[in-house]
Amino acid sequence: MPSLSSSTSGLQVSPLPRGPLSAPALFQLLSMPVVATLVLVVSCTVFAEPFSGPYLILALLAFTLTFHSYVPMPGIRRSITAEAVGSWLVVASLLLMLGWATRTLDVFDLRVIGAWLVATPVALSLVHGVLPRWLPRLMSATGMQRVAIVAGGCELAHRLVTGIRQSPQLGVHVAGIFDDRESDRLHPGLRRDILGDLGNLASYAKKHHVDLIYITLPMTSQARILRLADELRDTTASIYFVPDIFLFDLIQARMDTVCGLPMVAVCETPYYGVNALIKRGSDLVLATLILILIAPLMLAxxxxxxxxxPGPILFKQRRYGLDGREIVIYKFRSMTVQEDGDQIRQATRNDSRVTRLGAFLRATSLDELPQFINVLQGRMSVVGPRPHAVAHNELYRKLINGYMIRHKVRPGITGWAQVNxxxxxxxxxxxxxxRIEYDLAYLRHWSLPLDLQIIFKTLFVVLKKENAY
Known part of the structure; x- marks a missing residue:
């Protein structure tokens, strides 16, 4: 994580919170893979099976598939415990499917697998239900309790203080707020927390051995921030600058450096670095397996x-793909017409253009199956924002702010909007x-387990046959 250096003081001020704010993220990132692996080891021990060979491979697969953090998303109103257990059920189902498809289930002791599948969600419930409550006490008992002082009484400060106080697992106590403004100009939710003005912050930090200070002053207050950083040089507090970039609609916000200069990514694809390999690799594996399984069905x-x-078997239509470039996608023809011009009318209920067989194909989404070929071609992903016809894109990009951001990734056969x-x-x-709001939420919070959840939810959506005509 790059730092912004004050030229007047030499003090390093981190632009984004790290330290204790990474504790819940680290906990959520590692809890499921660690618990799943440990339960598998225990299950092997109980049934006297050596933890080697196929079990080691299984543990690596499970660890990789469950390696993600929980992030709340629109449409999900479950606790972290429920989300973790739900994610485990998805991963377990995928592993069983892979074992069945590759005919490798026989190499495992079914008692071990059964115990592992049942005990893991129980262990996850205990970990997520108990550990967050005890973590602050353990941190306090070992001298790791933190005290955060927020410099600034704005909306951003209120969001930060509220988030810390609602997350006891952070082990952070907010002692108060320092701000130079009159109380009636501060956020109403922070007025009772004022400890003094910014001039008193350094002396308070030294007297009370403050561990953490979050500066939430607006980025336009550069002179005040530099002066404050200079005054805090004589303290041992870790200092974090929280930029007010929440004014933007952030998509995969992160920090980077270019030629040694810090850069804040405001809008970025979620598939950068190793994530690009994970996404493309999972697309190739899933599309290949699915095409092998459905080849007889597609032929029929x-x-x-x-x-x-009368007409061709496949319907080819121009859509916008990655980075807004035109691609051609395949579908089984379900209509008597093949519209691909500047004016395209979406299919409606009881549409006369839809053939009798086409109605069945559309209701069951079987007309989408050729798009797994598009996945292998690199034009699409298994999961992502659904591609719209070029004519529709040109219409809605003028009406909906941020519409084209969904094209930061390859379009998908199914997506987060479709299962909601x-x-x-x-x-x-x-x-x-x-629909666009759900697409952008997917971009913000993408993970491989989220893709797997969407795939399994798609099966139930297709069975319900809602809005399919």
Missing amino acids: IAIAVKRSS GLRGETETVERMKA
Whole structure:
């Protein structure tokens, strides 16, 4: 993480919180893979199975698939415990499917696998239910209790203080706020926390051995920030500058350096670095396995489409793909027309253009199966924002702010919006806005386990046949 150096004081001020604020992220990042691995080791020990060979490979697979952090998203109103257990059920189902597809289940002792599958969610519930409550006490008992002083009484400071106080697992106690403004100009939720003005901050920090200071002054207050940093040189407090970039609609915000200069990524693809390899690798593996399994079904559908009505088997349409570049995607033809011009009418309920076989294919999403070929071609992903026709893109990019941001990633066969009730026709601008909000939420919080959850949820959405016509 790069730092911003004050040229007047030489004091290093970190632009984004690290330290204790990374504790819950680290806990959520490691809890599931560590618990799953330990439970597998214990299960092998109980049934006298050596933890080697296939069990070691299984542990590595489980660790990789569960290595992510919990992030709340629109449409999910579950606790961290429920989310962790739900994620484990998805991962366990995928591992069982892979074992069945590769015919490797016989190499394992079914007692070990059964105990592991059942005991892991129980252990996760205990870890997520008990450890966050005891972590602050343990940190306090070992002298790691932190005291945060927030310099600034603005909305950003209120959000930070509220978040810390609602997260006891951080082990951070907010002692108070320092600000030069009159109380009536401060955020109402922070007025009772004022300890003094900024001139008193350094002396307070020295007297009370403050560990942490978060500076939430606006970035326009550069002179005040530098002066404050200079005054704090004589303390031992760790100092963090929290920039007010929350004014932007952040997509995968992160810090980087270019030629030694710190840069804040305000809008970035989630697939940078190793994430790009994970995403593309999972796409290739999933698309290959699925195409092998559905090849007979696709052949049968192709024959049925050819015999049901005049026209080609595949419908090819131009869509916007990665970075807004035009791509061609494949679908089994379900209509008597093949619209791909400047004016395209979305399919509606009881649409006369849809053939009888096409209605069945659209209701069951079987018409989308050829898009797994697009995945292998690199044009699409298994999971991502659904691609819209070029004509629709040109219309909605003018009506919806941030519409084109969804093209920072490859479009998907299924997506977060589709498993949250926004599948099919978008008959109003408001409905399209809702779909875009889900697409952008997916970009903000992407993880491989989230992709797996969406895939499994898609199966239930398809079975319900909602908004599919």
